[in-house]
Amino acid sequence: MQKSIIVLDMVNYISNILLIRACNMYKRAALLNTKEFPLKLANYICSRWQNGSAPDIALTDPVTNEILATASSNGIDIASGLNYARTVGGTALRTLSYAERAELLGRIAELFATKRGEYFDISQKNSGATEGDASFDVDGAIYTIKTFARAGKTLGNARYLIDGATIPLAKTDVFQGQHYMVPLSGAAIFINAFNFPAWGLWEKAAPALLAGMPVFVKPATPTAWLAQRMVADVVEAGILPPGALSIICGSARDVLDHVQECDVVSFTGSAGVAAHVRAHPVVIANSVRVNIEADSVNSAILGPDGTQDTPVFNLLVKEVVREMTIKTGQKCTAIRRIMVPKAIATRLGEAIAAGLADYTVGNPRNPAVRVGPLVSTTQRDDALAGLARLKSECTVLFGGDSNFMSVDAEGSTAFLQPTLLYCDRGLAAEHVHDIEVFGPVATIVPYTDTAEAIAIIRRGKGSLVASVFSDDIDFTGTVTLGIADLHGRILVVDNAVGSGHTGHGNVVPTCLHGGGGRAGGGEELGGLRGLAFYHRRMVLQGPKTLIDAFKANGVDAVLLNA
Structure with missing residues (x-):
């Protein structure tokens, strides 16, 4: 598909992402240096910025107790948002090769590097972060994205992974078996913790996007400003195809009611909430793949x-x-x-x-x-x-x-x-x-x-x-x-x-x-190993000519261990 899909004109993009409660007089960049708070954190789904209805949840400065922003997902059609991510975002991402998706990650990292100071300011205001704390989160996110961008280039123009050697299934080589790892066609749903609004999003999103899955993130509300701002910057820059990146600010509400068999759910938080995620009837009924990072007495x-x-x-x-x-x-x-x-x-x-x-x-x-x-x-x-x-x-x-x-x-x-x-x-x-x-x-x-x-x-x-x-x-x-x-x-x-x-x-x-x-029993990152969560391993059994044809569009999965 033409690379123009990468830079599609986001005609539905609304420039005033971060709204001032009383009016929309100032540009977003100026908000960091003014007292014009609270902001209204909009939700981005279906390629549109949408405000949730009351009541809103307040985000505060932990030092001054000042309300910095409010967030709400009430009234947002999460089911439609997930479907849009799957059918529009996922389809567009999977028309690209691993290397092309890696290029997109590289552009995101470059964008974030130019806005590093603004992200530090948000981190200080909303999380009470010192300079070192902000660097741990923001620079950690940028470094992680760059790492996956570099690693993804080694996968070249392939669109799926070849897992292991060909398996002979007949006395001659006319009938064979070959294992593959193919990207899932659902959405990657992230329910994140409050402590790393930047890194916590992008350490999950980088391998998901590289694998070809659209990201649908629900950051922890108390510190959601930074995650929402980073998503807004990516949207404004037009780096990703429509539907490839969505964010819900406020309550997760009924997101798990709408998960499907090819979705994945990654949760970071308390073991108690993790148990509810695992036990959700729709998650169980659809055998949805779940990754948990929970309590840890290290x-x-x-x-x-x-x-x-x-x-x-x-x-x-x-x-x-x-x-x-x-x-x-x-x-x-x-x-x-x-x-x-x-x-x-x-x-x-x-x-x-x-x-x-x-x-x-x-x-x-x-x-x-x-x-x-x-x-x-x-x-x-x-x-x-x-x-x-x-x-x-x-x-x-x-x-x-x-x-x-x-x-x-x-x-x-x-x-x-x-x-x-x-x-x-x-x-x-x-x-x-x-x-x-x-x-x-x-x-x-x-x-x-x-x-x-x-x-x-x-x-x-x-x-x-x-x-x-x-x-x-x-x-x-x-x-x-x-x-x-x-x-x-x-x-x-x-x-x-x-x-x-x-x-x-x-x-x-x-x-x-x-x-x-x-x-939690989960696994994340690990270099290209991190792609495994967003792929389904399957075996193709058939004639040698078909196996060889499929191999032509794949890349050896041994690279996952590189």
């Missing part, structure tokens, strides 16, 4: 060789402090439990506490601040409730003061002081292994031997990531094999690696992201 483990002032000891201290403070601990991959040999547990606690003392908590607009607020007072209340339960079986080593004074943020109640706890109950503890406080909270749990360390880690019932800090290769190998079936990623740091590792909490787009058990 662990960091110090080996028995990691005595005080050894390189691995200091590396672990640095990593724990970083994981507790970046994004104010609001990361699904953050360190929640720290396993350490009992003999040096006290020393480790002192070292981490000393590191946390250097981090100023307050208004991210203040250049002295290194830790911002949680995204809302509601989130802070939830975190305090979880922290109270943890305190019932732990000792506080640092922080934990619900009345502490944040810097330059008078009147705000969205702040939570970084809190380090100590629990000496091991496997007998309950809350430490079951409760993920989604904020700057971590607990030191001492162990006596390798077997107990493995047992304590496994007590978390499945996590996205665990990290092992040790120069003892026998310890590292035993722990890795002992917990591998419950973890999607295991990071090992020794003296040779030093500070050259990618980070406990960093999700690298070329590596798998997901985890077993409580963490």
